[in-house]
Amino acid sequence: MAKFFGVVIDEKRLAAIKGTPLEEKVEPIFGGALKRLVVEVPDDLGQKVIDQFTKARFDARGFIEETPASFKRLVFKKIAEMKSLGPEVIEAAVAEIPSIKDDIAKEDKELPIPDVDISDVLELQKNPVQKPA
Amino acid sequence: MPEVRIKTLPPPHGGKLVERVVRDPQMAMKLMQKCSAVYDIKPTLFKGNPVRNVYREIMSVCYGFFSPVEGSMTKADLESVLERRRLTSGWVFPYPILFDISEEDFKKLGVGAGDWLLLRLKGEPFAILEIEEVYEIVPGDVAIRTFGTPDKNPEVVKVPFDQKHTGYNIYCSLNPIILAGKYTIINEPKLREPFNRFWYPPKRSREEFTKRGWTTVIAHQTRNVPHTGHEALMKNAAYIGDIKPCDGIVVNAIVGAKRIGDFPDEAIVEGHEMVHLAGYIKPERHLVTFTLWDMRYGNPIESLIHAVIRQNMGISFHMFGRDHAALGEYYDIFATQTLWSKGIPSFGFEEPPYMVDGGFYIRPQNIEEFWFCPKCKEFAYSANCSHKGIYSRYSGSFIRGLINEGVMPPPEIYRPEVYKVVVKWWQKFGYPFNNEKYLKEREERLEVDLPHMELPAHLKK
Numbered sequence: 001m002a003k004f005f006g007v008v009i010d011e012k013r014l015a016a017i018k019g020t021p022l023e024e025k026v027e028p029i030f031g032g033a034l035k036r037l038v039v040e041v042p043d044d045l046g047q048k049v050i051d052q053f054t055k056a057r058f059d060a061r062g063f064i065e066e067t068p069a070s071f072k073r074l075v076f077k078k079i080a081e082m083k084s085l086g087p088e089v090i091e092a093a094v095a096e097i098p099s100i101k102d103d104i105a106k107e108d109k110e111l112p113i114p115d116v117d118i119s120d121v122l123e124l125q126k127n128p129v130q131k132p133a
Numbered sequence: 134m135p136e137v138r139i140k141t142l143p144p145p146h147g148g149k150l151v152e153r154v155v156r157d158p159q160m161a162m163k164l165m166q167k168c169s170a171v172y173d174i175k176p177t178l179f180k181g182n183p184v185r186n187v188y189r190e191i192m193s194v195c196y197g198f199f200s201p202v203e204g205s206m207t208k209a210d211l212e213s214v215l216e217r218r219r220l221t222s223g224w225v226f227p228y229p230i231l232f233d234i235s236e237e238d239f240k241k242l243g244v245g246a247g248d249w250l251l252l253r254l255k256g257e258p259f260a261i262l263e264i265e266e267v268y269e270i271v272p273g274d275v276a277i278r279t280f281g282t283p284d285k286n287p288e289v290v291k292v293p294f295d296q297k298h299t300g301y302n303i304y305c306s307l308n309p310i311i312l313a314g315k316y317t318i319i320n321e322p323k324l325r326e327p328f329n330r331f332w333y334p335p336k337r338s339r340e341e342f343t344k345r346g347w348t349t350v351i352a353h354q355t356r357n358v359p360h361t362g363h364e365a366l367m368k369n370a371a372y373i374g375d376i377k378p379c380d381g382i383v384v385n386a387i388v389g390a391k392r393i394g395d396f397p398d399e400a401i402v403e404g405h406e407m408v409h410l411a412g413y414i415k416p417e418r419h420l421v422t423f424t425l426w427d428m429r430y431g432n433p434i435e436s437l438i439h440a441v442i443r444q445n446m447g448i449s450f451h452m453f454g455r456d457h458a459a460l461g462e463y464y465d466i467f468a469t470q471t472l473w474s475k476g477i478p479s480f481g482f483e484e485p486p487y488m489v490d491g492g493f494y495i496r497p498q499n500i501e502e503f504w505f506c507p508k509c510k511e512f513a514y515s516a517n518c519s520h521k522g523i524y525s526r527y528s529g530s531f532i533r534g535l536i537n538e539g540v541m542p543p544p545e546i547y548r549p550e551v552y553k554v555v556v557k558w559w560q561k562f563g564y565p566f567n568n569e570k571y572l573k574e575r576e577e578r579l580e581v582d583l584p585h586m587e588l589p590a591h592l593k594k
Binding site for chain 1: 528565
């Protein structure tokens with residue numbers, strides 16, 4: 001059974017593939033709340049990706065998930081460069097993993113905290129329904 | 134006509150709720166006087182990382198989550214559990230519960246059968262182990278027999294377990310000497326925030342259900358911050374009941390050592406709480422709780438410990454989804470549902486666990502899957518919606534991947550308030566997921582603090 005590698009497409013990434021055949025391959029998910037490109041890979045290549053990263057795994061949908069964000073950026077870069085959604089983009093990205101080793105190591109320790117106002121939930125938590133015994 | 138209404142909570146598994154907690158300090162001192170040695174509880178390590186702490190099992194035993202188990206298993210009980218998933222008393226129980234120590238520590242302690250051992254946690258007296266028997270195990274053998282093999286359990290085990298499986302590593306990392314006997318907590322720990330408001334051991338949960346007038350309650354197992362698919366599962370599964378949907382929905386989170394990359398337990402319990410604080414399920418119908426247990430990720434085997442825990446809490450129904458408490462592709466994705474619909478003979482279940490002798494009163498609610506369908510305009514049940522190519526399937530790994538990339542999950546996936554709980558703990562720990570730093574600090578901090586308690590003079594040496 002084939003495996004899949006999904007890359008979420010934000011506005012910046014969409015701009016990078018605008019006007020190429022890839023643009024038509026962008027698919028909406030969750031009713032259009034997100035967009036993505038999907039690369040289909042044979043089992044052995046999927047396993048090769050999993051073997052590169054300790055956390056990576058196939059999820060119940062057959063997608064390769066929990067790879068580092070820097071690897072996903074690298075895969076998108078290869079998709080844009082090679083203008084392809086074939087397994088060769090994953091092969092090319094795997095071959096270049098040594099170039100992002102430092103980024104991957106950093107990602108395991110820190111990820112930038114999003115600038116989100118959480119004051120409303122802190123307010124809700126001031127009056128929890130459940131109380132300690 | 135058969136009675137269709139459910140008027141009482143199910144009885145505890147084994148018939149009697151275990152509670153082995155001494156709250157009188159004088160009695161605690163008397164019990165400590167009988168101890169001949171002191172042992173400081175240590176975490177179980179795999180490749181230097183904590184994967185288990187036996188204190189969590191002691192808590193779950195002594196507060197009755199694991200009734201009728203009262204302590205570390207004897208050799209006969211261990212063999213019985215591994216062979217047929219039953220205690221020697223005949224009650225279904227899936228996992229070995231063991232107090233393991235190294236040969237070196239065993240020699241230092243100089244204890245044997247008939248001795249009492251004082252267990253210390255975070256430098257304070259915590260519990261007593263009444264040693265009934267001392268025996269040796271081969272940890273790798275226990276690990277293999279606990280989870281099964283493709284040869285012996287071909288119905289559901291697809292590939293041999295290996296070091297990518299956290300639960301397998303827990304059993305492989307056990308020390309070879311087992312001290313078997315009953316546990317008694319003699320210095321009641323104080324649960325730390327935020328866990329203290331979610332601490333509902335079986336006695337308290339039953340009291341709470343009675344106070345709320347609940348007789349039909351459904352359990353939701355979790356090790357995740359809830360996405361909208363989980364919420365749909367909870368709401369829809371709760372339509373089971375008797376003449377009306379279930380009175381209560383109880384989330385029971387498994388709190389303990391977890392794999393790197395999962396969400397921290399603090400975010401998990403508060404994320405679920407936010408479902409009722411933000412009004413998506415009325416708090417009158419929703420209770421968030423947890424059990425201390427270092428998850429074994431044993432899919433059908435894990436579902437049995439979930440049944441033990443939740444029936445002891447007084448819960449009547451249990452929702453089981455695909456890939457229940459699973460990790461990787463070791464088991465068939467529907468293994469738990471197979472167990473709870475027709476049984477798995479090679480694991481000792483010719484029939485489902487609620488039909489066998491020594492089995493459960495709790496009833497399964499086997500659920501396929503919920504997905505987001507823009508055409509149905511709802512979180513659709515997979516057995517209803519046929520809009521292939523339009524619907525989007527949920528995946529916890531996918532959502533964690535979004536967060537990892539700095540993408541805020543849209544409200545179709547996460548309630549905004551729930552995502553903000555993730556951000557709250559991200560701010561606190563500097564990272565949104567379990568990483569090595571979090572797991573190590575967490576192992577020192579644990580989920581509890583212990584009040585200071587003086588040791589008797591003979592144990593101070």
